[in-house]
Amino acid sequence: MRIAIVGAGIAGLASALLLDSAHEVTLFERRDLLGGHARTHRFGHEGRHAFVNPAFGYIAPAMYPRFIRLLELLRVTRESAPASVTVGSTGLHRDVFVTPTLSPLRVSSVLDPLGLQRMLAVRSVTRAARALDDADDWTTTLDEFLEPQPVSRFVKDEVVYPWMAAVSGVPIAEVKAFSARAALRYPVHVQPEGALRPFGLQELTGGVDAYVQPLLNRLQTTTIRRRVELRPLQRSHGRWQLTEASGAQHEFDSVILATPAFEALALLATLPDADRLREVVAGFPYASTRILVHSDTSWMPRKKSNWSVYNARHDGPNCEATIWCRHSGEFPYFKSWATFSDRRPSLLHAEFEFHHPRLTPGYYRSQSLLPALQGLGGLWFAGSYVEDVDSHESGIGSAIRIAERLNPDSANLAALR
Ligand SMILES: Cc1cc2nc3c(=O)[nH]c(=O)nc-3n(C[C@H](O)[C@H](O)[C@H](O)COP(=O)(O)OP(=O)(O)OC[C@H]3O[C@@H](n4cnc5c(N)ncnc54)[C@H](O)[C@@H]3O)c2cc1C
Structure with a gap:
C-alpha cells in the first residue's frame, strides 16, 4: 500500500x-x-554549553511503558531525575508547599507540623484520584473531584488548584473545569511509595x-x-x-x-x-504556551533551601512553574512557563512558543x-x-x-x- x-x-x-x-x-x-x-x-553562556528540551521534561516510568520500550529498541539511555516540588504564593509572600528532598535543610518542611499536614493532605488527594483511573473517568472535572475531598480549603486553593494549573499551562479558574483525571495524571503516577522519597522521574541522556x-x-x-x-x-x-x-x-x-x-x-x-x-x-481545544530559558534566580523561591526541581508560583489568577535544570550541560539554568506573566528574566537564553491541548471533558x-x-x-x-x-x-x-x-x-x- x-x-x-x-x-x-x-x-x-x-x-x-x-x-x-x-x-x-x-x-x-x-x-x-x-x-x-x-x-x-x-x-551557551560565558563559554559554557547546555541543552534544553523546550517541549519535554521527564518520563514517568509507570506511565511510559511503550516509550521506554522504544528507547530500549533504539538503545537510547535514560537517567534518573528525582524531582521535588515547591508551590509558592506571591500574595502570601511565602512557599506554601515544599516536598522534603534535595537538601538536608529541607528536613524542616517535614518537621514543621503544618508542612507535614499539607503533604499528607495532597497525598490523600492523589490517592483518591486513583479511583478516576479505576472508573476510566475522564469527564469529572477537577473541582467536582476536589471539592468533596476531606482536605482544608487552604490546601485546595493554595496548593492543589495552583499546582494543577501550572502543570496544565492554563489559568487557575480554567483548570478547575479540566478533566480531574488528566490534571492529576502526573502527580498520581509519579507519587513515590515512601512519603519522603522524591518523585521518581527519568530523562533522556543528552536531550x-x-x-x-x-x-x-x-x-x-x-x-x-x-x-x-x-x-x-x-x-x-x-x-x-x-x-x-x-x-x-x-x-x-x-x-x-x-x-x-x-x-x-x-x-x-x-x-x-x-x-x-x-x-x-475540532473538539480538541488547544492553548498556547511560552517557555523562557534563563539564568534569573529571582524566578525561584526566595529561600534557597526551598528550591525544588519544579517550582510553581501563583499570583492569584495564574500559577506558572520554573524548572531548575541542573544536569543538562555545563551550567545550571531555569526553564519557566511564562504565558501569563509580563516579566522578562534578566538573563534570557532562549524563548519558545507551543500549542498544547486543553484537557477538558469535551x-x-x-x-x-x-x-x-x-x-x-x-x-x-x-x-x-x-x-x-x-x-x-x-x-x-x-x-x-x-x-x-x-x-x-x-x-x-x-x-x-
Ligand atoms: C512545554 C511542554 C512540555 C512538555 N513536556 C512533556 C514531557 O515532559 N513529557 C512528555 O511525554 N510530553 C511532554 N510534552 C508533550 C509532548 O511534547 C507532545 O505531546 C508530543 O511530543 C507530541 O507529539 P506529536 O507527534 O503528537 O506532535 P508534534 O510533536 O507536535 O509533531 C507534529 C509534527 O507535525 C508537523 N506538522 C504539523 N502540521 C503539518 C502540516 N500541515 N504538514 C506537514 N507537517 C506538519 C509539525 O511541524 C511537527 O513536526 C510537553 C509539551 C509542551 C508544549
Whole structure:
C-alpha cells in the first residue's frame, strides 16, 4: 500500500517505524527539523554549553511503558531525575508547599507540623484520584473531584488548584473545569511509595532528540519530504491526493495525519462529506504556551533551601512553574512557563512558543468518538491527542493502534506493544 504520513513528531516517526518496509511510506514534514516537540536546543553562556528540551521534561516510568520500550529498541539511555516540588504564593509572600528532598535543610518542611499536614493532605488527594483511573473517568472535572475531598480549603486553593494549573499551562479558574483525571495524571503516577522519597522521574541522556536519529536510521524504505507545505487533502477515485504548495502532487491509498488536531482540521478543510469528521477533530481545544530559558534566580523561591526541581508560583489568577535544570550541560539554568506573566528574566537564553491541548471533558468526549472514525476510506489520525494525556507515550500509542490494523505482523510492533 502507498501510505502518506503527515507530521514527523513522535506519532509520525513511530508510525513510520511501524509501517516501514511493509508499505511504501512517504513522511511529509513542514519543518526542516524532524521530531516535532521532541526537540533539543543547544545554547551557551560565558563559554559554557547546555541543552534544553523546550517541549519535554521527564518520563514517568509507570506511565511510559511503550516509550521506554522504544528507547530500549533504539538503545537510547535514560537517567534518573528525582524531582521535588515547591508551590509558592506571591500574595502570601511565602512557599506554601515544599516536598522534603534535595537538601538536608529541607528536613524542616517535614518537621514543621503544618508542612507535614499539607503533604499528607495532597497525598490523600492523589490517592483518591486513583479511583478516576479505576472508573476510566475522564469527564469529572477537577473541582467536582476536589471539592468533596476531606482536605482544608487552604490546601485546595493554595496548593492543589495552583499546582494543577501550572502543570496544565492554563489559568487557575480554567483548570478547575479540566478533566480531574488528566490534571492529576502526573502527580498520581509519579507519587513515590515512601512519603519522603522524591518523585521518581527519568530523562533522556543528552536531550529528548537523542531518539530521533536512531529511529530514522532504522527506516529502510520510507521517503522523507521536509520543508513541505501541503494543501488540504483531496480524494478522487478512492485514492488520496496530496498536493504540495509547490504544485507537486502525490497519490496514496492511505493517509495518516500525525499532526496536532488543529493542523489535521486545516488539512480536512475542503474534503467533501466530512462534516462529522471535522466536528470531532475540532473538539480538541488547544492553548498556547511560552517557555523562557534563563539564568534569573529571582524566578525561584526566595529561600534557597526551598528550591525544588519544579517550582510553581501563583499570583492569584495564574500559577506558572520554573524548572531548575541542573544536569543538562555545563551550567545550571531555569526553564519557566511564562504565558501569563509580563516579566522578562534578566538573563534570557532562549524563548519558545507551543500549542498544547486543553484537557477538558469535551476533549475526552472527542477522544472517545475518534476510534469509530479511524481508517474510514484509509484516513487515520495519530498524535498525542488521540489517547490519554498528551505525551510521548500517547503519541506512540496512537501509532501502535494504526499499525495493529495496517501492519499487524511488524517485528517493531511486537517490540513496542
Ligand atoms: C512545554 C511542554 C512540555 C512538555 N513536556 C512533556 C514531557 O515532559 N513529557 C512528555 O511525554 N510530553 C511532554 N510534552 C508533550 C509532548 O511534547 C507532545 O505531546 C508530543 O511530543 C507530541 O507529539 P506529536 O507527534 O503528537 O506532535 P508534534 O510533536 O507536535 O509533531 C507534529 C509534527 O507535525 C508537523 N506538522 C504539523 N502540521 C503539518 C502540516 N500541515 N504538514 C506537514 N507537517 C506538519 C509539525 O511541524 C511537527 O513536526 C510537553 C509539551 C509542551 C508544549
